[in-house]
Amino acid sequence: MLFSKKMETQIVKAVCDDEIALFTANQWAGFSYETQQQILLGYRLTYLAETEVNWCAELGTVLANDEIVNGVSERGGYAVVRKKMKQWSMRISAYAERLLQDIDTLQWSESIKETQRNWIGKSVGATVVFNVKGHEVKIPVFTTRPDTIFGVSFMTLAPEHELVAALTTPDQKQAVDAYVKATAKRSERERMADVKTISGVFTGAYAQHPFSKQPIQIWIGDYVLAGYGTGAVMAVPCGDQRDYDFAKHFDLPIPNVFQNADISELAFTDKDTAVITNSDFLDGLSYKKAVKLAIYELEKIGAGAGKTNYRLRDAVFSRQRYWGEPFPVYYKDGLPQTIAVEHLPIQLPKIEKYLPTETGEPPLGRADIWAWDAQKCAVVSNNLIDNQNVFPLELNTMPGWAGSSWYFFRYMEKADRPAVFASQKALDYWQNVDLYIGGSEHGTGHLLYSRFWVKFLYDLQHVPVKEPFKKMINQGMILGESAFVYRVVGENKFVSKSKAQGYTTQPVHADVSFVNTSNELDIQAFKNWRVEFKNAEFELEDDGSFKVGREIEKMSKSKYNVVNPDDICSQYGADTLRMYEMFLGPLEQAKPWSTAGISGVHSFLKKLWRLFHLGTDEVFNVSQTPASKDALKVLHKTIKKVEDDIENFSFNTSVSTFMIAVNELTAQKCNSKEILEPLTVLISPYAPHIAEELWSKLGHQDSISGAGFPVFDPSHLVESSKEYPISFNGKMRFKMELPLDMSKEEIETAVMTNPKTIQQLDGRVPKKVIVVPGKIINIVG
């Protein structure tokens, strides 16, 4: 590290963790190598730190926040506990503001953008530092309402707060210890579920109000989360409902700092109308002005500063699994050292079992050849470790998002890498992902991590873009229709659906393949399915059938509601399946899989085929005769609509358009090549197999996939007249064919002299006649 002469005694401020101490260049030079390395970790984008992690004992690994759903692991649903561990983390929080700002540049669904905004969770406020009476320590808190600083009547720390033990007075020790223990025992999930119960304990210690110097009781309470802000709050019961509830419950004072606000029942939380009172220098100010002044005064006395807080936590980057990229890191005197780029990649070692070791080390702890020889720059046997030249390698591996965050940049060029990802030329040409079709479940994981990586890569000028995915469509899931049979509790007896009310029953999933369209169960097939059902008893409906219950659920093997598309394929063909899926409805919409209606798509394809053939003999019959005006109109109307639909991912309406086109051309008895050939190309992305077949019958040697998209010619759609809807007070009564080149006045005259108009008016004189040429005529009165 180089310092200028001036910097030697000047404190250097850099973007890094808040807790990092400031020092001068001379001081830096005086630090030991170890200390310097420790400090540098506080600045690095990827750093090793003792962090509170989500530990899943069953999976033997830590999990990222987004890998936990409802307090249990997303994979397997196992318990997850908070635990301190030394882990690699990535400083995604350093990019929080940019990740938030750039959301606006994305063409993503509003819901997923909002999910990311919430996950980043920006809140603007201030840090306020409280002195503790009789202690050297200070307690910083984060607040979004520094304007209510004179409403502080107590403080609350999270039970896990590091100062709890030190601050607790001897006579409160027993109560505090018991409370901390009880909270630790409760799982995160329980704590979340139980929002209503108010609990907490007084520590016996007092903080000091930064302005009034009044003593403030310090409590601990589990409504304060260790993981957010500083893990401590200044409690303003008059302005925050949780503080209010806590104060009421423990009979703590509730000073009112709002003018004309009734706080007898609830806290006053409306910022916009708040006027501060009983607050010394803040008296009479609005929320906005009071916040500014409070921060200014806090900074003046060194008891706080304006601060923006983010909910977004740094992401844990270590996994205790085998299958993941190994870290190019070895340890010298316990300090991580990176392996130089030219020696990469290092490859996963062979191990016997892909499980954690008996002592709880990650699977790589089982490897025999997993040490780094810093002289030879090679991976060598663990036996050679002497901590002089040969050092132990990192045992953790990288998580899935180490690869998923950037892989698409390598797709841009197939040749050997000339640069980090691809040549500048390829990167400039391809830029980023134009369209990402995927599920919204990645909203707070992969899609955020990837945005972070790409911003970092952009900063280092490895890629020319700031965002990985320009446009995203969250396709809807095809759901399954599960079938349930009702088992009488405690008996090996099943009752048909309508009889189930008479018993205490438990629904059991039955394989949907045993059930027909009228919800009747094939009992024999069901009996043969499981040994335990073999001798089961069945109570039938009065008509002798056995009916199942139905419910729409996610398609899943465990729910036995998976339908195999192969069956549809063999019955109707792949084109029918493909088109039917598109025809079901909008791409973004989740919908249950139902084959009702598939025959419509199938018969459409047969109709299409018949358009090219004569009679039942399958004789190919496409003529060279020029197309009629009407046929050209149908074709170009279709080209226009399909073109627009593809742009809008509105495939369901394209299918309708094809149906209309084929119906109209069939009615016109059109078999002109001039029409059918471009129509075949148009339909080829929707029904590729049949299109390819017709294409070859049309005399082409090459695949239709190389054919150019038909060009829309608006001249075929030009009309000379329009069938105008004639409305009276907004209600359409009849239609009238009128030339399009008529003036408004001429149209009005034509309409008003029409006998039907006279009949409708029945002697009344219209107040107004609205004529929108080419659209509508509305007569008011």
Added chain:
RNA sequence: GCUGAAGUGGUGGAAUUGGUAGACACGCUGGACUUAAAAUCCAGUGGGCAGUAAUGCCCGUACGGGUUCAAGUCCCGUCUUCAGUACCA
């Protein structure tokens, strides 16, 4: 609670800038062909009232208001469903 999306016939769904609500299908009803069935084709199909009929009128896009010549579409409020998220200081 908060955030987001949505609510249209018996069903899936159309209506992209306010301008003919229900396209296109499924289902259903009737008919043709057939010994019969399948396949195919034709006609009808939002609800109600009147009429033998042609047809006419009324009501209809979750509910209640509003803006407008005109509202499924825009505005305000309410309800319901789905999804995400949550003691965030």
